[in-house]
Amino acid sequence: xQAELISKEGTQEYFVNMGxxxxxxxxxxxxxxxxxxxxxxxxxxxxxxxxxxxxKMAEFDTYKQIVHLTDRLDYLSAHMNNxxxxxxxxxxxxxxxxxxxxxxxxxxxxxxxxxxxQLWWGVIGMDMGAITTFLYAFRDRExxxxxxxxxxxxxLTMNYNTPGGLxxxxxxxxxKQVKDYLKFFKxxxxxxxxxxxxxxxxxxxxxxxxxxxxxxxISYGVTGPSGRASxxxxxxRKTQPYSAYDRVKFNEILMVEGDSFARYQSxxxxxxxxxxxxEQLIDNIPEGxxxxxxxxxxxxxxxxFYQRVETARGEFGVYVVSxxxxxxxxxxxxxxxxxxxSVLDHISRGHKIADLVAIMSTLDLVxxxxxx
Amino acid sequence: MNSIIKYLKxxxxxxxxxxxxxxxxxxxFFNARKEIITVQYPDNKDxxxxxxxxxxxxxxxxxxxxEHACNGCTMCExxxxxxxxxxxxDKVLDPNTGKSVRIIDQHVYYFSMCTLCxxxxxxxxxxxxxxxxxxxNAVFNREELTFVLNLPGSKIRDNVKD
Numbered sequence: 001x002q003a004e005l006i007s008k009e010g011t012q013e014y015f016v017n018m019g020x021x022x023x024x025x026x027x028x029x030x031x032x033x034x035x036x037x038x039x040x041x042x043x044x045x046x047x048x049x050x051x052x053x054x055x056k057m058a059e060f061d062t063y064k065q066i067v068h069l070t071d072r073l074d075y076l077s078a079h080m081n082n083x084x085x086x087x088x089x090x091x092x093x094x095x096x097x098x099x100x101x102x103x104x105x106x107x108x109x110x111x112x113x114x115x116x117x118q119l120w121w122g123v124i125g126m127d128m129g130a131i132t133t134f135l136y137a138f139r140d141r142e143x144x145x146x147x148x149x150x151x152x153x154x155x156l157t158m159n160y161n162t163p164g165g166l167x168x169x170x171x172x173x174x175x176k177q178v179k180d181y182l183k184f185f186k187x188x189x190x191x192x193x194x195x196x197x198x199x200x201x202x203x204x205x206x207x208x209x210x211x212x213x214x215x216x217x218i219s220y221g222v223t224g225p226s227g228r229a230s231x232x233x234x235x236x237r238k239t240q241p242y243s244a245y246d247r248v249k250f251n252e253i254l255m256v257e258g259d260s261f262a263r264y265q266s267x268x269x270x271x272x273x274x275x276x277x278x279e280q281l282i283d284n285i286p287e288g289x290x291x292x293x294x295x296x297x298x299x300x301x302x303x304x305f306y307q308r309v310e311t312a313r314g315e316f317g318v319y320v321v322s323x324x325x326x327x328x329x330x331x332x333x334x335x336x337x338x339x340x341x342s343v344l345d346h347i348s349r350g351h352k353i354a355d356l357v358a359i360m361s362t363l364d365l366v367x368x369x370x371x372x
Numbered sequence: 373m374n375s376i377i378k379y380l381k382x383x384x385x386x387x388x389x390x391x392x393x394x395x396x397x398x399x400x401f402f403n404a405r406k407e408i409i410t411v412q413y414p415d416n417k418d419x420x421x422x423x424x425x426x427x428x429x430x431x432x433x434x435x436x437x438x439e440h441a442c443n444g445c446t447m448c449e450x451x452x453x454x455x456x457x458x459x460x461x462d463k464v465l466d467p468n469t470g471k472s473v474r475i476i477d478q479h480v481y482y483f484s485m486c487t488l489c490x491x492x493x494x495x496x497x498x499x500x501x502x503x504x505x506x507x508x509n510a511v512f513n514r515e516e517l518t519f520v521l522n523l524p525g526s527k528i529r530d531n532v533k534d
Binding site: 061065069132149150151153154157159167168171195198199200201 | 396423
């Protein structure tokens with residue numbers, strides 16, 4: 001056993017546990033690293049530290065109740081996760097929601113995406129040793145949380161979408177506040193580039209680190225901004241438009257480099273796209289009911305249903321097998337974080353431990369999303 | 373020679389990016405009084421505005437006569453995804469009509485299990501439940517998180533629709 005570990009150069013491989021309490025793992029993810037000196041030979045993610053068996057719990061909940069569980073998957077894109085369940089039930093029962101609901105959902109999605117990317121931007125700076133970014137990003141994200149709080153009543157676990165519509169109508173301040181916010185944030189977003197994107201320490205640590213080729217991105221199922229940084233056109237908002245995404249113009253940010261810096265840039269550029277989507281919609285929110293007529297007890301017809309949406313991290317899918325009862329027979333959540341984590345071992349081999357932090361940060365993992 | 377140029381280039385590039393970053397942080401350093409972002413939490417309690425929709429915890433709405441609108445239909449109990457509401461009902465004789473009517477004895481609310489999803493408030497047909505804006509809900513004992521929502525001595529309001 002001992003002899004096998006000694007390589008040709010006479011060095012010996014050893015193991016280091018990174019996490020589950022490591023600050024840069026953003027949660028309780030344990031990585032078992034096989035190292036040769038400082039070079040990573042193998043990364044073995046050990047997950048399950050925040051497993052709450054949400055899929056099993058969903059089997060005992062009605063379709064209205066499942067929505068609030070999806071808040072707790074990827075808590076930074078809670079609104080998009082809620083929408084996935086709501087859309088699934090609406091499509092299965094062939095309920096047409098009003099235009100108002102569709103537009104509000106799209107605006108909320110993009111606000112959530114902005115908030116999620118802002119937090120990620122702050123955290124990546126902190127992982128690379130710059131605490132300023134963290135404070136600046138939270139300054140901007142706090143205002144989004146305030147807007148959310150006023151309309152949905154919660155800051156993080158919003159539970160705003162319900163099958164058939166929305167829980168509340170918009171707050172009367174909403175449009176004004178969002179417009180004010182976009183005006184404010186447009187002046188702050190260039191600061192992000194000045195602080196981090198051009199910084200020589202940051203670029204040295206991310207350029208060429210953790211290269212993911214297009215073929216690997218497709219075969220591992222890496223979606224979201226991480227996949228698009230490798231040139232994988234996987235934006236569900238473009239390929240299968242839902243809600244009001246078919247009536248807005250936006251670009252799908254595609255890169256070719258596939259390294260950590262490309263993943264960084266694709267997210268920063270996506271923030272500009274989110275701003276433009278909100279700007280197109282915020283002035284003409286159509287009037288209409290916020291709730292389509294629904295039966296008190298929602299029962300899905302017998303069969304299998306799948307609905308996917310684009311969250312801030314990639315493609316989020318809900319798969320439901322129904323046996324005709326008011327609770328589903330089986331629920332499976334396809335979380336983007338799990339697929340994105342699976343590629344970590346492949347792209348970090350041969351890099352240094354410090355590079356692993358950069359790779360993990362740019363993959364933007366949320367651990368409750370992976371464990372479920 | 374090449375390596376020396378590269379080395380000097382690296383230094384100048386590093387100073388350049390350092391400058392562009394410091395310009396941003398320096399602006400905030402010298403204009404700190406213009407836009408104060410950080411607020412010290414307990415000190416700003418008087419000016420803190422909690423939105424009216426904020427979901428702090430579930431309460432039962434009582435009017436000034438200590439009357440509520442809950443008739444014990446248990447819709448909230450059925451809507452709750454995690455069993456944090458238990459409605460204990462009772463039957464009493466109505467003195468006017470002589471029929472037995474259902475009233476609530478205790479509306480028990482386990483705050484420790486609640487996920488604040490708002491489904492009970494939506495399910496209530498007579499708007500007896502509401503969310504309040506309380507936010508300092510931490511206690512030392514788990515038992516303190518079990519509430520009886522109907523106040524002692526309260527009774528049902530007249531003309532509550534079923």
